[in-house]
Amino acid sequence: MLASQRQDRIVAEVRAHGAVRVADLVEQLDVSEMTVRRDITELDRAGLVRRVHGGAVAVDGASRPTDEPGFEEKSTWATAEKATIATLAAATVEPGQAIALSAGTTTHLLAQRIAADPALRPLTVVTNSLPVAQTLHRAVPGAAPLDVILTGGTRTPSDALVGPVADAALATLRVDRLYLGVHGLDESGLMTPNLAEAATDRALLRCSAAVTVLADHTKWGVMGLARIAALEEVDVLVSDAALPEPARAVLADAGCDLLSPTPDDDPTRQHAEER
Missing domain, CATH: 3.40.50.1360 (Rossmann fold)
Known part of the structure; x- marks a missing residue:
């Protein structure tokens, strides 16, 4: 799987669930923890997710403070x-x-x-x-x-x-x-x-x-x-x-x-x- 494909999967998971854990991505993507962390760092720099300890969370809550999920x-x-x-x-x-x-x-x-x-x-x-x-x-x-x-x-x-x-x-x-x-x-x-x-x-x-x-x-x-x-x-x-x-x-x-x-x-x- 190409880096761009992995990162698309990570963004999709975060958007679907609001947050995702590094350990879960390692299993889903069948790559090393270091690779997942590197992908999350790149996505964080691009503003697509927010990197947190142990994983990534959606940036939507911070960028659209009036959004109220059901x-x-x-x-x-x-x-x-x-x-x-x-x-x-x-x-x-x-x-x-x-x-x-x-x-x-x-x-x-x-x-x-x-x-x-x-x-x-x-x-x-x-x-x-x-x-x-x-x-x-x-x-x-x-x-x-x-x-x-x-x-x-x-x-x-x-x-x-x-x-x-x-x-x-x-x-x-x-x-x-x-x-x-x-x-x-x-x-x-x-x-x-x-x-x-x-x-x-x-x-x-x-x-x-x-x-x-x-x-x-x-x-x-x-x-x-x-x-x-x-x-x-x-x-x-x-x-x-x-x-x-x-x-x-x-x-x-x-x-x-x-x-x-x-x-x-x-x-x-x-x-x-x-x-």
């Missing part, structure tokens, strides 16, 4: 990393709490783990996400209740309920912890392409005693039109082992704790090494 499309991006993050986040949920889950594909995976674990009950969950509410409604029956409070509002492409109705409902509530999904983040804070969703996310922050953000490494450096909050307003960021070291330093400076597996403990890394 829930189904985003569900196919960084699936292994999101699963790891959801498992880590579920371990921080305590029975008897009232928590909030924002809209997002990673928070939806967290909802699946909550729904499947009766040991996390009793639990009250406030959400502005239709998929999250539906998943929790189908929870495995347990001895203690799982109460779900769904805000009203206007539906976005990511299946979030936003706007004045959602904001007003949240203004009357108080929860122990918010689990927040974001479109992107960097040293300037948390971002989303949707102005109304940013306002509702801020309403979620205001009603929460503590804030945990769920974001895989591909979201670092991704821009959005609307800023939700500063990193200093976040108590914990749950991410995967591939989060780059510069991002970790920024989080530490902001006083934000990082919860992530070490490379040796990360199942996505172990799977890649086995390949």
